Amino acid sequence: MLTKLTGDFEVMWQQVWWLLFGLETNSKLNKQPPCSAPKTQVEFEYDGPSMKTEVPGPRSKELAKQLGEMQNVGAINFFCNYEESRGNYLVDVDGNRMLDVYTQISSIPIGYSHPSLMKVLSNPNNMSAFVNRPALGILPPENFPEKLAESLLSVSPSGMSRAQTMACGSCSNENAFKSMFIWYRNKERGHNNPSEEDIRSCMINQSPGCPNLSILSFMGGFHGRTMGCLATTHSKAIHKLDVPSFDWPIAPFPKLKYPLEEFTRENAQEEARCLEEVEDLIVQWRQKGRPVAGIIIEPIQAEGGDNHASPDFFRKLRNIAHKHGCAFHVDEVQTGCGATGKFWAHEHWGMEDPADIVSFSKKMLTGGFYHKDEFQPYRIFNTWMGDPSKNLLLAEVLNVIRRENLLEEVSRSGKALLQGLYQLQAQYPNLLSSARGVGTFCAVDIRDEATRNSILIKARDKGVLLGGCGDRSIRFRPALVFKEYHVHIFLNVFNDVLAEYN
Numbered sequence: 096m097l098t099k100l101t102g103d104f105e106v107m108w109q110q111v112w113w114l115l116f117g118l119e120t121n122s123k124l125n126k127q128p129p130c131s132a133p134k135t136q137v138e139f140e141y142d143g144p145s146m147k148t149e150v151p152g153p154r155s156k157e158l159a160k161q162l163g164e165m166q167n168v169g170a171i172n173f174f175c176n177y178e179e180s181r182g183n184y185l186v187d188v189d190g191n192r193m194l195d196v197y198t199q200i201s202s203i204p205i206g207y208s209h210p211s212l213m214k215v216l217s218n219p220n221n222m223s224a225f226v227n228r229p230a231l232g233i234l235p236p237e238n239f240p241e242k243l244a245e246s247l248l249s250v251s252p253s254g255m256s257r258a259q260t261m262a263c264g265s266c267s268n269e270n271a272f273k274s275m276f277i278w279y280r281n282k283e284r285g286h287n288n289p290s291e292e293d294i295r296s297c298m299i300n301q302s303p304g305c306p307n308l309s310i311l312s313f314m315g316g317f318h319g320r321t322m323g324c325l326a327t328t329h330s331k332a333i334h335k336l337d338v339p340s341f342d343w344p345i346a347p348f349p350k351l352k353y354p355l356e357e358f359t360r361e362n363a364q365e366e367a368r369c370l371e372e373v374e375d376l377i378v379q380w381r382q383k384g385r386p387v388a389g390i391i392i393e394p395i396q397a398e399g400g401d402n403h404a405s406p407d408f409f410r411k412l413r414n415i416a417h418k419h420g421c422a423f424h425v426d427e428v429q430t431g432c433g434a435t436g437k438f439w440a441h442e443h444w445g446m447e448d449p450a451d452i453v454s455f456s457k458k459m460l461t462g463g464f465y466h467k468d469e470f471q472p473y474r475i476f477n478t479w480m481g482d483p484s485k486n487l488l489l490a491e492v493l494n495v496i497r498r499e500n501l502l503e504e505v506s507r508s509g510k511a512l513l514q515g516l517y518q519l520q521a522q523y524p525n526l527l528s529s530a531r532g533v534g535t536f537c538a539v540d541i542r543d544e545a546t547r548n549s550i551l552i553k554a555r556d557k558g559v560l561l562g563g564c565g566d567r568s569i570r571f572r573p574a575l576v577f578k579e580y581h582v583h584i585f586l587n588v589f590n591d592v593l594a595e596y597n
Contacts (some may be wrong), residue, residue, distance in 0.1 A: 139210060140182030143584060144558025145192040152189025172555075180207035183574055183581055185560060193555065196585055197562035201397070201429050201572035202457040204492045205501070209576075215491045224484040231260065231480040239483060246490040247463070252425075252439050252453045253446070255465040259472050260481025264428035264456035265319030271452050271464040272323045272389070274472040275422040276308050279388035282420070308388040309341065309380055311373065311421070313348040315399030315565075318391060318426055327391055330399035330565070342385060344376040348396060349404045353529040366408040370415065377419045389422035389452075390415075394440035397429040400565020401538030403531055406444040413449065422470070425450040432458035433496060433575050436506040436534035443533065458575075460492065461485035501575040509534040511579045512571060515586040523593045537571040538564065546596070553592045559585055 151159065151173040158174045179186040183206055185195040195203075205212070215221055229236060247258040259274075261267040281287045289304070297304025312318065312327035319325065320334060326341040328334055349366045352358035377387045392412065396402035416423040430440035432455070441449045452470060456462040461481055466472070496502065509532060516530035516539050529540040541547035544567045551569065554561050564570040573581070 139208075140206070141184045141192055144184070144194050144588070145190075146556065146558050147191055148189045150187065150189075150191055150555055152187065152191065154188040158188065177207065182206040182208075183577055191558070193558050193560045194581065194584055194588075195560045196571050196573045196577070197560045198572050198574050200457070200562065201434070203574050204432055204458040204460065205495050206574040206576045209495065211491050211495050212488055215487055221484075221487050224487055228479060228482060228484070230478050231483070232476050232478075236483060242483060242486045242490065246486045246493065247459075247461075247465075249490075249493060250438055252441070252450065252465050254448055254450075255453065255467060257468065257471065258465050259463050259475060260486070261456075261462040261464070261477075262479060262481060263462045264454070265321045265324050266477075267428065267454040267456055267462040267464050268318045268324045268327075268391070268424075268426060269321045270472065270475045271424055271454050271466070272310055272391075274464075274466060274470050274475055275310070275389035275424065275452065276306070277472070277474060278422060278470050279308060279386075279420075280306060307385045309343040309385045310424075311344045311346060311376060311380075311387045311390045313346050313392055313396070315348045315396045315402050316391070316393055316426075317396070317398035318393075318428075330396075344380050344387060346373045346376055348399075348402055349408060351403060353531060362405070366404060366411075370408065370411050373412065373415055374419075377415070377421065387419065387421050389424050391424040391426055393426045394430045394443070395435075395533070395536060397570065398564055400568045401531065401536075401570050402565070403533075409441070409444045409449075410446060413446065416451075422451045423449075424452040424454065426454050428454055428456045428462075429572075430536065431455045432492075433502050433505055434458065434534055434536040434572070436502055436509060438502065440533070440536070458492075460489045496575060499576075504578060505534045505575055508573075508577050508579055508582055509537065511582040512537050512585075515582060519586070519590060519593060522590075523597065526593055526596055532571070535571060535573050535577055538568045541567050541569060543567055550592055550596075553595065554588060557588050557592060559588045 155173040159168050159171055162168050162171070174188045176186045176188050183194055184192050185207060186192050216225070224236070231239065243258065247260070248256065251258065259270065261270060293304040295304065296302060310327055312329065314329045316327060317330040318327045320328070322338070325335055325338055326343050329345060347369045349362070349369050351362045351365065355362065380387050390412065392409070394409070413423055425441050427439055427441065432438065435443065437443060439453065441453070452464050452466045454464040463481060512535055513530060513532050516527070516537060520527040520530050520539065526542055526546065527539050531538055541550060547563055547567045547569060551561050551563060562570050562572060
């Protein structure tokens with residue numbers, strides 16, 4: 096039975112506490128209640144969802160009509176009032192206030208309008224970084240090495256001391272692919288000096304200058320929508336339809352059965368089958384003249400349905416890459432920056448040498464990829480190569496994560512969230528199945544796609560924003576400041592929605 100009373104009690108105590116200090120419970124900016132984790136910075140936030148109109152409301156519909164005369168608006172849900180959005184709550188232009196458990200497709204690290212980030216923007220010493228956007232590859236600012244050290248390099252994955260900044264997740268992966276291809280060709284040559292034939296042939300898109308190399312990816316994976324990334328993306332047909340692609344190998348990703356403890360043998364066999372197929376594909380593509388230069392994989396396949404595999408699977412996959420001389424690229428665009436309770440999801444694998452390249456974006460606020468020294472991307476270049484202002488914001492995000500012990504907070508909230516999903520799954524077995532997750536990076540399957548889509552809309556109408564993934568899953572992607580009492584607010588709303596289908 097869902098612990099609805101527990102959640103109600105926490106919310107009630109939260110309200111009583113504010114009244115004792117002379118604050119109205121529905122005031123615009125409430126401070127963090129005392130039931131939060133210790134050593135937590137005061138957080139300004141609303142006390143709960145508040146819905147005033149249907150969604151999208153009249154103002155959103157009018158703005159969609161206006162924008163529709165300039166752009167395609169088919170994917171827009173509603174228009175937002177970001178000035179009024181706070182913490183875990185997103186406010187739309189019609190005044191509807193929603194608990195956001197999806198956070199801009201998993202890209203808001205410490206909630207909306209965090210005071211610490213506001214201070215970064217108001218600091219006159221930071222003004223130049225926001226006003227002047229330099230071409231970092233040729234004219235970086237004086238403090239760029241210092242700011243990189245404070246931000247990206249302070250959270251470098253194991254074995255990496257170099258980071259190449261980029262603008263977004265897709266261009267991060269796209270340029271990481273290029274870095275792997277260059278690394279592979281330099282290995283084949285034994286040096287990094289191309290021949291005259293290499294130079295001549297590349298200008299007409301021919302080998303050996305444009306070699307027939309490949310990247311091995313996995314069914315269900317999502318790595319972006321640029322041309323190279325799209326060849327490794329296999330989550331939805333709509334992403335790939337009508338776009339030419341490369342003849343690159345696609346391996347099966349394990350389809351685990353839940354609950355995991357009841358299917359240990361079957362899941363181990365499934366992972367072994369997939370690993371065997373990886374090796375077979377590497378051999379096949381080498382024989383057909385398209386050797387695999389690199390393997391790319393997500394620690395949790397997010398867009399493709401929140402598909403998990405065991406740490407043992409990833410350790411063995413890493414060994415296969417070593418064995419066949421392939422670079423190993425871990426795509427942490429969605430899983431990075433603490434959502435799983437560790438800063439990088441691949442830390443759960445327990446490996447000293449987990450990757451050659453780790454790409455990032457979303458919650459990191461800037462894009463890019465970490466890499467080992469031998470993958471130094473000396474021919475990776477574009478105009479901006481990232482944005483120094485985003486490094487300033489990231490440095491402060493990291494300060495908040497450390498100061499407020501947010502990784503511990505994520506672990507606590509994640510346990511409460513997953514336990515609540517287990518309880519709901521037991522209560523509504525005809526609706527829910529395969530609840531799963533690490534930290535707050537959680538998901539649950541719905542009985543079919545139509546029901547899933549209906550549940551997302553009903554939850555939004557009751558003031559909770561959720562996202563779908565895969566064929567019929569709901570994914571949970573809250574900010575790192577999502578606390579246990581937020582979990583109970585969500586679970587109570589979710590329970591009310593599910594009850595409508597019973």
